[in-house]
Amino acid sequence: MKAQITITLKNGVLDPQGKAIEHALDALGFDGIGGVRQGKFIEVDLAEADPERARKQVAAMCEQLLANMVIENYSFEIEGA
Amino acid sequence: MKAQITITLKNGVLDPQGKAIEHALDALGFDGIGGVRQGKFIEVDLAEADPERARKQVAAMCEQLLANMVIENYSFEIEGA
Numbered sequence: 001m002k003a004q005i006t007i008t009l010k011n012g013v014l015d016p017q018g019k020a021i022e023h024a025l026d027a028l029g030f031d032g033i034g035g036v037r038q039g040k041f042i043e044v045d046l047a048e049a050d051p052e053r054a055r056k057q058v059a060a061m062c063e064q065l066l067a068n069m070v071i072e073n074y075s076f077e078i079e080g081a
Numbered sequence: 082m083k084a085q086i087t088i089t090l091k092n093g094v095l096d097p098q099g100k101a102i103e104h105a106l107d108a109l110g111f112d113g114i115g116g117v118r119q120g121k122f123i124e125v126d127l128a129e130a131d132p133e134r135a136r137k138q139v140a141a142m143c144e145q146l147l148a149n150m151v152i153e154n155y156s157f158e159i160e161g162a
Contacts, residue, residue: 006087006122021123024146030138032128041087041120042102047113057111065105 001046002079003058005066008039013071042066054078082127083160084139086147089120094152123147135159 009015015037022036044061048054055078062074090096096118103117125142129135136159143155 008122008124018123021147025125025142028142028145030142034126034128036126037124039122039124041089041122042099043089043118043120044106045115045117047115061106061109061111064109066102 001048001051001054003044003046003054003076004079005042005044005058005062005074005076006039007042007062007067007072007074009037010071010073039072040066051078082129082132082135084125084127084135084157085160086123086125086139086143086155086157087120088123088143088148088153088155090118091152091154120153121147132159 009018017038018036021038022033025033025036044058046054046057048057058076058078062076063069067074098119099117102119103114106114106117125139127135127138129138139157139159143157144150148155
């Protein structure tokens, strides 16, 4: 079973990396860009076969290690569930 | 219109960041982890209202700036399309 996790900065948290991308896209001539936010994408292979338990395991991983809950949100999908 | 872009390393490309996460999850007591791969997630606000043109614009952004096509793949979804 595969978990695809997306970790994004909470609204209001400064995102200098996103700003840098925005300026670079602008410099390359892309018009009409209202904003860019950068986050992380993490794919985890799990041995767990039960979707409900896999979901709980992934949520625990996000809260304990992968996401900084003060400034980041996480969301995930379980593939093959 | 919002584009949600996911950039992942191609298969076979070494991913030390993923390996580090894998070891850290293991050290925290998470069992049955077969592998971890880390990628990037980028959200871009577009002024473009036509879904087809937005798709082309985002593909061009990925190829010119966001993804290193030698070692990375990209995929994206257009929200509100």
